[in-house]
Amino acid sequence: MNDFFTALLSTSFLVIFIRSTTPLLLTALGGLYSERSGVVNIALEGLIIFGALAGAVTTKQLDPVLGALAPWVGWLAGILVGGFIAWIHAVLSIKYRADQVISGTAINLLAVGVPPVVLQAMYGSSTDSPPVAHPLPLWGAGELKFSPPVYAALLLVALTWYVMYRTPYGLRLRASGEHPAAAASMGINVRFIRYSAVILSGMLAGTAGVFLSTGNLDAYSRNMSAGAGFIALAALIFGQWKPLGVLAATMLFGFLQALAIQLGGSNLFPSSWVQALPYLITILALAFTGRSKAPRAAGRPLD
């Protein structure tokens, strides 16, 4: 028992903690843009998967040509593919005024079907991509070494806060999510704002996916997101749709996941209990958040 608590204070636990938090943080920040602009984005989970797949496959294909540069291009591919898929969600929910939850679910379903089809066609395996020779580099000192998306995530918290509260774009974005009709009457192009916000969310979720595949490991494998998109969504609600709140909430959920990993190795509790823990806490957290301050127009198309 005591060993376990000592382990929690070690550097290696800190590394696990930061690695568990990063994808949640990136995705939740993405969701922040989308939802504050008034588009519910339940597709985040699928966007992570598409980003992870695009990152791993691109890196693998370009490895022989570009060498150490390949993972960076792979990251870019993950961002672009994430943005593109999010654009589909945007078209459906903004232009065709689809039910945003259903449209997002369709993208999540697509993310279940597309990876096996692509992997089977390219590598003859339906679950994993072959490992890449050059994953994203690890930066840092001693044991504290992380791939670039980790640092990007931290920078993005500050950047998002600045964009949301200190730029005209952020003000317009928040207005579009609270009262799109009023925003439109002030000459704000609500559609443009919403499109850009949803695409941004896809790019961030794509980055989270790239972190999972080539930033943390060296290949894409099925179920690697393990609900990170949905937990990020919960963190977004728990963090009350605010950048710093989101940082705190994702750190909480990231800590729980790291705890689950640490407990899994410790034999203190059955691993199945431990695996369920983050999801259980998510439900509890949502219940205690109560009827929260969601962007008022979230989920409603602009007429």
Added chain:
Amino acid sequence: MGAVNPETVQPSPLAARLSLIFTLLALLGLFIFPYGTLSHTGDAQALLQRFPSGLTNFTGGEFQNIPQVGAALSVGWVTLLALMATALAAWRRASWLWIAGLITLLSALVAAYLFGQSLDSAVATLTAQGVRARRIPWNSGGVHLGLVLPALAGLVSVFAGLSMRSVWWQRLNRLRPLLVPLVAIALAVIVGAVVVMVVQPIPNGLNRPLSWGELFTGKLDLVWYVYTTLFAPLSNLAGFFDSLKSATPLIFTGLGVALAFRTGLFNIGGPGQLTMGGIAAMLVGVYAPLPAPLLLPATIAAAALGGALWGAIPGILKARFGSSEVINTIMLNYIASAVFIFFIGSNTFTVLGRTYTLPFKTEGYEAKSDEFQPGARLDTMAHWLGFTRGEQTFVSLGPVLALLTFAAVYYGLARLASMAKWRGLLASALALLVGWLTWHTAGLPVSAIFTRSLLNTSLVIGLICAALVGFLLWRTSAGYALRAVGLSPAAAEYGGIHVSKNMILAMTLSGALMGLAATHYTMGGALDEYRLKANMPVGVGFDGITVALMGQNTPLGVVVSAVLFGTLDTGSIRVVTVLDHVNKDIVTVLKALIVLFIAAGGFLSRRITDPPPTALLEHHPPTISPATSLPDAQSSAPSDNTSARGPQ
């Protein structure tokens, strides 16, 4: 759209344009697409018949006794002429469009029939020579796009032509809700076709690179082959039973999602609720010391209860705390899978250094429960419906006859007011009698392979559930309350309906339906054994979303689309064994695309999917206005309507 003057009646410009597009496509297709498939080898290498003559051969082999399809080809000329006439009629918006369309349709069907006959007679010749069925290449033949498109164009033209008459217009109007799902399927099929073309090289036995023309034909044939194989299970009884087997869980999950949808809730928790249903069914079905007549209903009820519990949690959380049921159901999916692993994954577990034992996992390496007691097993359909007389196996017609009797008596007595109270009872009694008398006497002869089908009576439970959901939603006040909450919670509240109570009720019932899907996998033995097994495909909970959307959240629609997707799932197994670059998840992609396109309303304008009431159009009857002014008339009326409806 009342026809004012029958003399001047002609098809509307939209209908004519639609017919023209299809007809021109078919005219083009007749020449550039293959006319029929003579053979597909085991590797999907094709021998194709072209129109007006010629063969395209991808097999690289020489064929003896190629079927003589001259008759089918000469009828093709008739089809060609009929198509040209149809195109002319559509161009001129002639009132005889439907006749030309009908001729096109009939001639294409005759050509298809003759083509099939030629193949059959070639097969018969070879069989007579003592060649084994598996070595006869012509068994795998059939019609191809070149002939199917004219038939389709004919069909479209018939309805386009007939729509000028107000009777037919009203009949077709009633089918309007089918428009979005059908267009969504069509779009998904097109995208799926592109995917297949990209990922799968042409099965080529020629040992040489293909020319551009062959490349085109080969890719098209590939797509045609994939789709015909996906739907092939419908062409024989064994395949149909397999399709129904895949469809059974989809009926439950589709109903579950649809019921929640009707109450304005989105239940993505199917996988978790299904898992909990399975665990509860296992606890009762394996361990409960009950006599057989009680055990079966108790086990079924347990499955429903397990799912209901897991569905009620997000319902209560939504009603009490306002937390989103979408996220909570997803979280509960992960928790349920952890619970499942806890129960079935191992016999021991350790908490803080102390080890406890669990009895649930059976001996051995595989993660599965002990066998269900014999009394807790559902009969297979083959055993339930089938009977043998002498050497021959029959499928009973008992249930069909019973249903027919019920319908005949019930509706036959509808006119007699004095019987109003009793006709339901009388019809049921007579139906039961007929069913009892004919169950093991009247039947269709089938091959004995059919008795091996794992289709089980959980299908019957599913159909009963569909009927009950329909009854609940549209024939009871409780269902009215549920639908009212779904349409507008605020209005329902104002009307005295307890919104949170109904939300909890809907999620509980929805969960119960999801849980019942587990009866198929555990009590029904659909996974080869009467056990709770780790390979239970809980993803059908997500497929329920597709099924419900496709079925427009109506019980009948759910059943039909469940059978459709069950067929695709069954057919995909065959596709994957033949084509090595196509993954069976191509069907998952198709399903996802269908959801995507339905969400987008099929990219159709609201004017088409949800037209304004005819009263608004009464002043602009399209039959009178000339072609040029019509679009204005049509577009102005709906815009009045949308503005009247206001922002949503």
